[in-house]
Amino acid sequence: MRIFDPHIHMTSRTTDDYARMSAAGVLAVVEPAFWLGQPRTNPGSFADYFDSLIGWEPYRAAQFGIAHHATIALNPKEANDPRCRPVLDLLPRYLDKDRVVAVGEIGYDSMTPEEDDAFERQLALAVEHELPALVHTPHRDKARGTRRTLEVVAASGIEPGRVAVDHLNEVTVGLVHDSGCWMGFSIYPQTKMSPPRMVEILRTHGLERVLINSAADWGVSDPLLTLETAEAMLAAGFTDDDVDRVLWRNPVEFYGQSGRLDLTDVTGATEPTFAGSSIKRGGE
Numbered sequence: 001m002r003i004f005d006p007h008i009h010m011t012s013r014t015t016d017d018y019a020r021m022s023a024a025g026v027l028a029v030v031e032p033a034f035w036l037g038q039p040r041t042n043p044g045s046f047a048d049y050f051d052s053l054i055g056w057e058p059y060r061a062a063q064f065g066i067a068h069h070a071t072i073a074l075n076p077k078e079a080n081d082p083r084c085r086p087v088l089d090l091l092p093r094y095l096d097k098d099r100v101v102a103v104g105e106i107g108y109d110s111m112t113p114e115e116d117d118a119f120e121r122q123l124a125l126a127v128e129h130e131l132p133a134l135v136h137t138p139h140r141d142k143a144r145g146t147r148r149t150l151e152v153v154a155a156s157g158i159e160p161g162r163v164a165v166d167h168l169n170e171v172t173v174g175l176v177h178d179s180g181c182w183m184g185f186s187i188y189p190q191t192k193m194s195p196p197r198m199v200e201i202l203r204t205h206g207l208e209r210v211l212i213n214s215a216a217d218w219g220v221s222d223p224l225l226t227l228e229t230a231e232a233m234l235a236a237g238f239t240d241d242d243v244d245r246v247l248w249r250n251p252v253e254f255y256g257q258s259g260r261l262d263l264t265d266v267t268g269a270t271e272p273t274f275a276g277s278s279i280k281r282g283g284e
């Protein structure tokens with residue numbers, strides 16, 4: 001079994017996690033930029049973090065045979081802090097980097113006017129840089145937050161097929177399914193989505209445009225819940241090919257739209273994998 005975790009915060013994990021992931025068949029990850037727990041106080045703090053996401057962390061991952069890519073953004077929570085907002089001016093420089101495969105995580109935390117502004121500006125950056133967008137949905141008032149998210153996405157002019165709306169559950173999956181956007185699910189040990197609930201969602205809504213991640217970070221989370229979900233799928237009668245589609249080919253297709261997904265080292269392919277793209281046009 002080969003697994004691609006499309007949303008995991010390896011910065012907050014140890015080498016033990018990389019070793020366990022590698023042994024479980026995780027060959028590729030995408031690490032979205034997010035907050036650090038402790039509030040940042042200036043844009044330079046973001047610059048160091050972004051550099052680490054595209055330099056140090058891929059190096060760490062490679063030691064365990066895992067391909068690492070990143071998404072770059074001002075996260076929704078810190079979009080509310082006037083000390084952090086100037087980072088929006090730094091983003092274009094990072095969005096041109098090789099291992100950056102989307103703009104994200106963007107979206108809503110508390111649905112403030114400041115978050116509206118940062119979300120709209122960063123969707124525009126995704127269009128301008130021809131990158132997909134990874135959109136976080138709020139943990140409180142999820143249905144309203146998801147509806148609002150989809151309205152802003154539609155107004156931005158970005159193609160729905162280039163947007164993943166993440167942290168969905170039974171209440172919000174239908175809305176995103178109908179929008180044409182990709183549906184992201186974060187599987188957690190105790191709260192939110194569990195492997196058995198995920199299997200039920202796959203039975204109801206199918207495998208198309210579905211991304212399953214562990215979203216592992218500093219909180220109680222588990223990088224191997226992707227594997228556990230795969231095992232729950234097989235136990236429920238899904239085939240090996242179904243599992244491969246959801247846990248490998250779907251994330252390859254979604255992030256492949258960046259034209260920058262390079263899985264050469266982990267798949268043994270002789271050419272980079274730019275699946276499902278719309279290869280990024282040079283020099284525009």
Ligand SMILES: [Zn+2]
Nearest residue numbers: 032034105215
């Ligand atoms: Zn996250």
